[in-house]
Amino acid sequence: MKSKIGFIGCGNMAKAIIGGIVTSGYTNPENVYASNRSMEKLIDVQQHYEIHIAENNKSVAQNCDIVFLSVTPDMYPSVIDEIKDDLWEDAIVILIAAGQTLAQNEERFQRKIKLVKAMPNTPVEVGEGMTSISLNQFVTEEEKEEIRGLFSSFGRVEIIDENTMDIASAVGGSSPAFGFLYIEALADAAVLYGMPREKAYTIAAQSLLGSAKMVLETGEHPGKLKDDVCSPGGTTIQSVAALENSGFRSAVIKAVRANMEKLGD
Numbered sequence: 462m463k464s465k466i467g468f469i470g471c472g473n474m475a476k477a478i479i480g481g482i483v484t485s486g487y488t489n490p491e492n493v494y495a496s497n498r499s500m501e502k503l504i505d506v507q508q509h510y511e512i513h514i515a516e517n518n519k520s521v522a523q524n525c526d527i528v529f530l531s532v533t534p535d536m537y538p539s540v541i542d543e544i545k546d547d548l549w550e551d552a553i554v555i556l557i558a559a560g561q562t563l564a565q566n567e568e569r570f571q572r573k574i575k576l577v578k579a580m581p582n583t584p585v586e587v588g589e590g591m592t593s594i595s596l597n598q599f600v601t602e603e604e605k606e607e608i609r610g611l612f613s614s615f616g617r618v619e620i621i622d623e624n625t626m627d628i629a630s631a632v633g634g635s636s637p638a639f640g641f642l643y644i645e646a647l648a649d650a651a652v653l654y655g656m657p658r659e660k661a662y663t664i665a666a667q668s669l670l671g672s673a674k675m676v677l678e679t680g681e682h683p684g685k686l687k688d689d690v691c692s693p694g695g696t697t698i699q700s701v702a703a704l705e706n707s708g709f710r711s712a713v714i715k716a717v718r719a720n721m722e723k724l725g726d
């Protein structure tokens with residue numbers, strides 16, 4: 462059983478995962494180490510979750526048997542070069558950067574390294590995350606279950622074919638931003654009609670949360686669930702017609718296409 466969990470790069474996504482594993486009780490904060498280019502974010506995370514601030518990136522590699530590379534994709538080559546000789550023989554490295562592949566990074570380590578490609582999202586911080594994972598051939602069955610357990614402690618996990626990882630990044634990793642935009646837009650409309658903004662956020666967010674839960678728990682087609690809200694001659698179908706007229710569905714597909722194009726750069 463691997464026990465020390467490290468984060469190299471402690472920005473938004475690392476903070477969310479640290480929040481997820483500590484709040485869920487998956488691990489004690491004393492088993493979590495993080496390093497970052499600047500100190501400010503480390504101090505903030507330590508104040509929130511009482512984890513260890515590591516002296517530098519090498520120190521995370523030396524102390525941990527699960528190491529998250531939570532820097533931006535462009536930093537992967539230099540960070541891997543910096544830590545590759547410090548990692549434990551049996552360490553598992555988790556690549557969370559969008560667009561980074563297992564094969565590309567196996568090459569950078571220049572040895573048989575256990576790698577997991579993971580695409581989480583920020584809702585892991587509140588126990589409602591979605592993480593898609595693929596593992597390389599050096600990760601054992603037992604370790605695979607351990608990694609699944611780690612990500613399950615703060616949300617749902619899907620093991621997917623690595624060749625669908627980019628679309629999982631768009632639809633799972635980026636999509637919370639689309640959801641927040643939608644909630645903000647609904648709240649703007651509510652404010653336009655005189656509702657206090659805070660009340661509008663609650664009503665809009667809980668309605669979206671409930672809708673998502675219905676899709677996951679009833680197994681019904683989303684189109685059927687939408688139809689059930691549209692009373693004949695009622696108000697909802699007027700809104701649905703207006704959304705379709707504004708190209709809502711097509712706007713979402715375009716957003717995902719833009720994401721995929723960026724990943725293909």
Ligand SMILES: NC(=O)C1=CN([C@@H]2O[C@H](COP(=O)(O)OP(=O)(O)OC[C@H]3O[C@@H](n4cnc5c(N)ncnc54)[C@H](OP(=O)(O)O)[C@@H]3O)[C@@H](O)[C@H]2O)C=CC1
Nearest residue numbers: 470471472473474497498499531532533534557558559634
């Ligand atoms: N945000 C999200 O929702 C998701 C992000 N990801 C992935 O997570 C990764 C991080 O993204 P995100 O958290 O949004 O980005 P952030 O910019 O918030 O975090 C990246 C962190 O890495 C630090 N950093 C940069 N270079 C180094 C280095 N050489 N050594 C140590 N630390 C360094 C930065 O420090 P400083 O700012 O102090 O310079 C920063 O705090 C990306 O690869 C992204 O693709 C994946 C899924 C979802």
Ligand SMILES: O=C(O)[C@@H]1CCC=N1
Nearest residue numbers: 558559630631634635
């Ligand atoms: O914006 C990004 O590049 C990352 C990947 C998925 C979510 N955030």
